[in-house]
Amino acid sequence: MARETDSRIVIDRCLREAGWDIEDKTQVATEEWAAGRRADYVLLDCRGRPLAVVEAKRFSKEPSTAKAQAEAYARKLKAPFIFLSNGQVTYFWDYEHAPERLVRGFFTREDLQRLDALRRQRRPLNLIPIPHTVQFGTEERAVRDYQRRCLAAVDKALTEGKRRLLIEMATGTGKTFTIALILKRLFEAGWAQRVLFLADRIELARQARKRPSTFCSANTSLCC
Secondary structure, X not given: OOOHHHHHHHHHHHHHHOOOOOOOOOOEEEEEEEOOEEEEEEEEOOOOOEEEEEEEOOOOOOHHHHHHHHHHHHHHHOOOEEEEEOOOOEEEEOOOOOOOEEEOOOOOHHHHXXXXXXXXXXXXXXXXXXXXXXXXXXXXXXXXXXXXXXXXXHHHHHHOOOOOOOOXXXXXXXXXXXXXXXXXXXXXXXXXXXXXXXXXXXXXHHHHHHHHHHHOOOOOEEEO
């Protein structure tokens, strides 16, 4: 019968593959006492502060069933993130901002530190006004009512923790411009640092690169 120790052998390997030295206690603490029990792993930042709790379960157990237990550990240790894993299935959970989600593996220390820095500077989207006009290159461009309603709907969905959104607009209604407005808001609110555009035509990719950079910050990185 498979036991939790078997799944932890796999989890150890996955952590090493993500760049964690599990023998280095300045990177990974094990059996850390918290909330009346011991957390399986605690991933630490470069200053030794908890970044993520890793809750390990045996292969046969769905790891998301350990959410309450892992959250208690994370809150006690003041770790912003949680991984729930049985060695075969792994969830990542920013428990104060979004539901848990399936991931392919553990994040690197650098990625977790970047995510932590991003969440610390994040502001509520409702504090960023939805504009009626924006400066677009050398011209002042109006934001149409339906585009403003789209921005508000995206704000609401993201605030509710949704990650997969579909925006459908007719040809000529300004889809790329609307997406650029959404990105501008996400950058201003500290919700995003990088964006990846996927397009089926080179011209669309060029538009996606050009339009957000017209009024997003200079250090915004766009990949097409």
